[in-house]
Amino acid sequence: MERKEQHLKQIHLILLMFFLFISGCAQRITEQDVPQTDWRSQLEAQKNWKASGKVAFIAPDDRQSVNFNWQLKASRQHLILSSFIGTQLLELIEHESHSEMAYQDEQYIDQSSSELIARLSGFQLPFEKAPLWLTGAIRSDHNQYDPQSRLKSAKWTDEQGKTWLINYQSYQMVDGFWVPKRISLTQDKLRIKIQLNSWQFNNE
Known part of the structure; x- marks a missing residue:
């Protein structure tokens, strides 16, 4: 009888520890993964963030893939594209009145970031509205x-008169915000696939 009672006590203790463990895990997951109240408006108000990942430009006769580091600071964008071995391909910085690009050891200036990217690299990218479509x-x-x-999807016309269709294929939770993980952009016969591996928000 005593052995049976001891055995039951051991089972109760094991079950208690198990449920405490599960409860602790559930609490940690909840704190990390539950979105903020009114997360969408708070996300739209973010003026400082960093994102990194991969982007592929796919055309009928060409395909190019690069890594990127994308930063928004005080509503100004800073983009670096690099090869998969880490070689920097271009760097674009937005200023108040113009955009500046470093490309093939030369410096270029234009009023339009999108035009600057297209003219020098051949990549079509709706850069001006990127802080909006990149964050969903x-x-x-x-x-x-x-x-x-x-x-899930949106369609708009950019400053150059090009119509873009965007599809959000998956999301991830970061700092209480739902932010895109995989994006597909289409303009005419061009398709751009973006994979966002990391997000960082800074309220300073």
């Missing part, structure tokens, strides 16, 4: 959302 916060008459209020 762009607004248009064609927006579609999922049940969690995350943008």
Whole structure:
């Protein structure tokens, strides 16, 4: 009888420890993964962030893939594209009145970041609205959302008159925000696939 009681006590103790462990894990997951209240408006208000990942430019007769580091600071963008072995291909910095690019050991200036990228590198990229579409916060008459209020797709016309279609294939939770993990952009016969491996938000 005593052995049976001891055995039951051991089972109760094991079960208690198990449920305490599960409870602790659930609490940690909840604190990390639950989105902030009104996370969308708070995300749109972010003016300082960093993102890194990979981007592939796919055309009927060409395909190029590069790594990127993308930064928004005080509403100004800073983009670095590099090869998979780490060689810097271009660096673009936005200033108040113009954009500046370092490309093939030369410096170039233009009022339009998108035009500067296209003219020198051959890449078409809707750069001016990137802080909106890259974070899934762009607004248009064609927006579609999922049940969690995350943008699924959108269509808009950029400053050069080109129509872009964007699809958000997956999201990730970072600092209480739902931010894109995989994005697909289409303009005419060009397709751009973006994989975002890391996000960092800074409220300073």
